[in-house]
Amino acid sequence: MNPVSATESEHLIALGQLLVQVNRLIGRSLNDRSFLQGVCDLFIQSFDDLALACVVPDPSDDPQHRVLFSQQNPAPGALNCLGELDTLATITGIAPPLQRVDVQALPTHWRPALSRCGIRTGLALPLLRQQNPWGTLWLFHTQEPPNHPAITHLFINLAEDIAHGLERIDLSLRRAQLQQELIRARDYQSALFAHNAAGILIVDRHRMIIDANPALCRMMGYTSAELIGHSAARIHFNEHSFDAFRVQFSQALAHGSIESEYQFRRRDGNALWARILGAGIALADGSPGVLWSIIDTSDLHTAQQKLGYQALHDPLTDLPNRRSFERALELAMAEAAHRERLLAVVLLDLDNFKPINDQFGHEAGDLVLTTTAERLRNSLRQSDFVARLGGDEFVLLLGGCQQFAEIEPLLRKLDTVIRAPITLAHGQLVSVELSAGIALYPRHESSNADALLRFADQAMYQSKQYKLRRARCWALYDEPLPLKENPAQRQLNAGALTLWYQPIFANASQRVVGIEALVRLQAPDGSLWLPDQFIPALDTADLLQLTRQVLARALADLHHLDALGHSLWVSVNLHPHSVTPEGIALLKAGIDAGGIAPERITLEILESSHFDEQQQTVRLFQALRALGIRLALDDIGTAYSSLQRMRDLPIDKVKLDQSFVRGITQRPQDMHFIRSIHKLAFNLGIELIVEGVETEIIRDAVRIMGVPMIQGFGLAAPMPLPALCEWLDHTVAEPPAHRQPTSLLGLYAAQFNHHEMVAKMLRSNAHLLNPQTAGDACCCPIHQALLSLKLPPDDPLFALHNDIHAGFARCLSQQEHWQAAEDRQLMFEQAILARF
Numbered sequence: 001m002n003p004v005s006a007t008e009s010e011h012l013i014a015l016g017q018l019l020v021q022v023n024r025l026i027g028r029s030l031n032d033r034s035f036l037q038g039v040c041d042l043f044i045q046s047f048d049d050l051a052l053a054c055v056v057p058d059p060s061d062d063p064q065h066r067v068l069f070s071q072q073n074p075a076p077g078a079l080n081c082l083g084e085l086d087t088l089a090t091i092t093g094i095a096p097p098l099q100r101v102d103v104q105a106l107p108t109h110w111r112p113a114l115s116r117c118g119i120r121t122g123l124a125l126p127l128l129r130q131q132n133p134w135g136t137l138w139l140f141h142t143q144e145p146p147n148h149p150a151i152t153h154l155f156i157n158l159a160e161d162i163a164h165g166l167e168r169i170d171l172s173l174r175r176a177q178l179q180q181e182l183i184r185a186r187d188y189q190s191a192l193f194a195h196n197a198a199g200i201l202i203v204d205r206h207r208m209i210i211d212a213n214p215a216l217c218r219m220m221g222y223t224s225a226e227l228i229g230h231s232a233a234r235i236h237f238n239e240h241s242f243d244a245f246r247v248q249f250s251q252a253l254a255h256g257s258i259e260s261e262y263q264f265r266r267r268d269g270n271a272l273w274a275r276i277l278g279a280g281i282a283l284a285d286g287s288p289g290v291l292w293s294i295i296d297t298s299d300l301h302t303a304q305q306k307l308g309y310q311a312l313h314d315p316l317t318d319l320p321n322r323r324s325f326e327r328a329l330e331l332a333m334a335e336a337a338h339r340e341r342l343l344a345v346v347l348l349d350l351d352n353f354k355p356i357n358d359q360f361g362h363e364a365g366d367l368v369l370t371t372t373a374e375r376l377r378n379s380l381r382q383s384d385f386v387a388r389l390g391g392d393e394f395v396l397l398l399g400g401c402q403q404f405a406e407i408e409p410l411l412r413k414l415d416t417v418i419r420a421p422i423t424l425a426h427g428q429l430v431s432v433e434l435s436a437g438i439a440l441y442p443r444h445e446s447s448n449a450d451a452l453l454r455f456a457d458q459a460m461y462q463s464k465q466y467k468l469r470r471a472r473c474w475a476l477y478d479e480p481l482p483l484k485e486n487p488a489q490r491q492l493n494a495g496a497l498t499l500w501y502q503p504i505f506a507n508a509s510q511r512v513v514g515i516e517a518l519v520r521l522q523a524p525d526g527s528l529w530l531p532d533q534f535i536p537a538l539d540t541a542d543l544l545q546l547t548r549q550v551l552a553r554a555l556a557d558l559h560h561l562d563a564l565g566h567s568l569w570v571s572v573n574l575h576p577h578s579v580t581p582e583g584i585a586l587l588k589a590g591i592d593a594g595g596i597a598p599e600r601i602t603l604e605i606l607e608s609s610h611f612d613e614q615q616q617t618v619r620l621f622q623a624l625r626a627l628g629i630r631l632a633l634d635d636i637g638t639a640y641s642s643l644q645r646m647r648d649l650p651i652d653k654v655k656l657d658q659s660f661v662r663g664i665t666q667r668p669q670d671m672h673f674i675r676s677i678h679k680l681a682f683n684l685g686i687e688l689i690v691e692g693v694e695t696e697i698i699r700d701a702v703r704i705m706g707v708p709m710i711q712g713f714g715l716a717a718p719m720p721l722p723a724l725c726e727w728l729d730h731t732v733a734e735p736p737a738h739r740q741p742t743s744l745l746g747l748y749a750a751q752f753n754h755h756e757m758v759a760k761m762l763r764s765n766a767h768l769l770n771p772q773t774a775g776d777a778c779c780c781p782i783h784q785a786l787l788s789l790k791l792p793p794d795d796p797l798f799a800l801h802n803d804i805h806a807g808f809a810r811c812l813s814q815q816e817h818w819q820a821a822e823d824r825q826l827m828f829e830q831a832i833l834a835r836f
Contacts, residue, residue, distance in 0.1 A: 014046040015154040026165035056135035128163040199294035221267035237265040252278030252290045273301035314388040317373035325387035343441040346396035347456040351433040353392040435464040436474035468539040488534035496522040500718040514569040517554040555594030571602040598628030658692025700746035740788035744836040775809025777802045800828045
């Protein structure tokens with residue numbers, strides 16, 4: 001054992017006491033800095049010849065802040081000097097557990113700083129923190145270093161106690177940090193629970209409500225007091241649904257989590273659709289429970305239901321749509337087969353709907369459709385089904401019958417109900433009728449739903465085709481439709497049809513070039529019915545028969561005229577309802593059998609008739625043209641789309657409606673419209689026929705205007721074939737139309753024709769005109785026309801006409817603007833009309 005000197009004994013006693021004080025200091029220190037500084041301060045109190053320094057990491061990375069130094073009466077600037085030795089920290093972790101340091105053995109640049117502190121020798125020992133090197137503990141001596149093993153051992157104990165103290169401080173700081181984190185977590189959870197947009201419900205294993213956040217209370221319409229402590233059955237619709245929900249509860253309790261959709265009951269009794277997420281948790285007492293997170297999806301569920309409803313229902317009438325009908329038909333067929341009952345598929349179409357929609361507008365049409373839908377819905381049995389397929393088509397499913405006779409009373413009821421008048425928005429009364437087609441399952445030997453609907457559609461078409469002759473509004477597939485005849489149909493079927501012919505004249509030659517076949521029907525009393533008296537009473541099949549008879553009779557009469565030396569073409573009126581593939585086939589057969597060159601046959605189609613679909617109309621007209629015949633659009637100018645049809649339809653002729661011609665004696669200005677139609681037809685390569693030439697004055701005016709062909713009572717009235725033959729034999733054509741006007745109306749026509757020509761020349765080719773000739777009224781054809789009317793030389797019309805030509809001369813000499821000549825022209829025309 002090494003002997004202990006008195007100094008060493010003092011050091012041992014002081015170090016032992018220091019260790020006791022350091023252990024006490026450990027319990028009072030709040031952080032590592034204050035603890036280490038306290039150790040250094042205790043060292044100052046215990047030793048005069050020893051100094052203690054701790055070199056530890058510092059966040060500021062400042063060398064001076066890495067040194068904690070203890071020395072009795074330290075020299076001024078001692079800490080600063082030690083702070084300069086930032087590389088002392090490098091000893092940490094690389095030195096042996098205990099290393100003796102002689103200042104003279106240190107690098108030269110360290111020595112001055114240590115010497116200024118009076119340090120000659122020292123011991124260096126690593127400081128551990130959390131079992132890892134953290135800093136360096138230095139024990140300095142101004143003379144010889146402590147060399148006794150006991151002192152060295154106590155120094156090592158001091159380092160260990162410091163490491164223990166640091167560990168205690170770290171644990172205390174970590175405990176405080178964890179406490180703060182726990183407080184923050186609790187605050188966060190509390191805020192999340194209170195302010196979460198999702199409803200949160202906590203229940204125990206007995207499904208009693210432990211807690212509910214404000215969002216859940218708002219969703220359910222309860223206060224928290226009304227929920228907490230009560231059974232969760234309170235938010236379920238009934239005991240059955242509460243028991244059924246036990247499955248989800250058990251899954252959340254057993255498996256830790258579950259996600260589902262559920263319908264809860266609010267306090268007001270309404271449903272709350274929600275997305276629920278359940279998680280098993282431990283309650284405060286350690287017992288198991290479930291935390292439910294509830295997200296209100298009622299709006300989404302309502303929107304999905306609405307979209308699903310819209311996908312299966314018609315937006316206008318709120319009836320099921322075609323898609324819904326297809327599903328219902330499959331189910332109804334299966335039920336009918338299972339119960340061995342009849343199923344009737346009834347396809348309905350509204351007659352007269354389209355004219356109402358066209359005349360009164362789409363709002364009126366929508367009212368008719370919604371009213372019809374409501375009447376159908378209210379008239380059917382609870383087990384029946386009704387849907388709207390589109391447009392004015394509806395479909396019914398009538399089941400549960402053993403024989404078709406059971407359905408007939410309901411069909412008669414529907415017919416009566418639908419016929420009832422409908423009052424439109426402005427008080428007008430309109431009505432529609434039904435055309436129905438019926439297919440029966442399983443009678444019609446089809447297990448295919450599409451085939452059943454197709455059979456019903458074919459039966460409906462048959463009913464619609466014979467709507468004026470049918471004895472009832474419905475037709476049964478694959479059975480003849482009971483028909484009845486009205487007087488017009490009886491006379492047509494009895495062969496009472498007769499044709500009258502009205503000649504058509506070429507304006508240039510004044511010769512008869514064609515005839516229009518006008519149909520008449522002889523009444524039982526011997527009188528003749530005009531077309532507007534019997535055609536409305538004919539259905540589509542009757543119109544096809546009428547077309548066939550008229551064409552055959554007209555072609556036979558044309559043969560008779562040919563034999564008499566009168567080679568003419570014939571024009572036959574064709575009802576728009578006959579412009580169908582079936583009607584075209586009938587016409588082709590008639591033309592082939594007639595033996596007349598097709599180009600001598602003109603088919604006139606009423607222009608005011610509305611064709612449903614423009615492209616389909618063009619295809620049908622092209623099919624007619626393919627027969628070699630000529631097509632004419634009749635009564636042009638009476639429909640809203642006249643110009644469009646003249647442009648788009650493959651026609652050869654247009655016939656101007658007689659209303660524009662008959663009235664020109666009262667409205668001479670209408671001749672400008674006639675002139676415009678004439679020019680348009682000419683530019684389109686279409687022949688124009690003007691109807692309504694009722695008087696010689698009108699004939700004179702249209703002759704002067706130069707329209708190609710004319711027709712009217714002023715030329716020849718309609719007459720039967722014998723009268724036509726006699727009239728043709730005794731009619732002598734007038735000389736070609738190079739004559740002057742014979743009336744003031746003719747003069748008016750000649751004047752604006754001539755003025756249009758002159759105005760065009762003055763505006764585009766004025767340099768070709770001779771001012772002297774243009775200024776001489778006697779050179780003008782209008783002057784000759786005035787003379788032909790035998791007007792006296794002093795008649796004001798001569799003076800006005802002379803003024804016009806004098807103005808022409810001034811315009812050509814650029815002495816006057818063209819507008820002045822226009823004004824004189826207008827005065828001249830107004831004077832003619834005033835005289836007329």
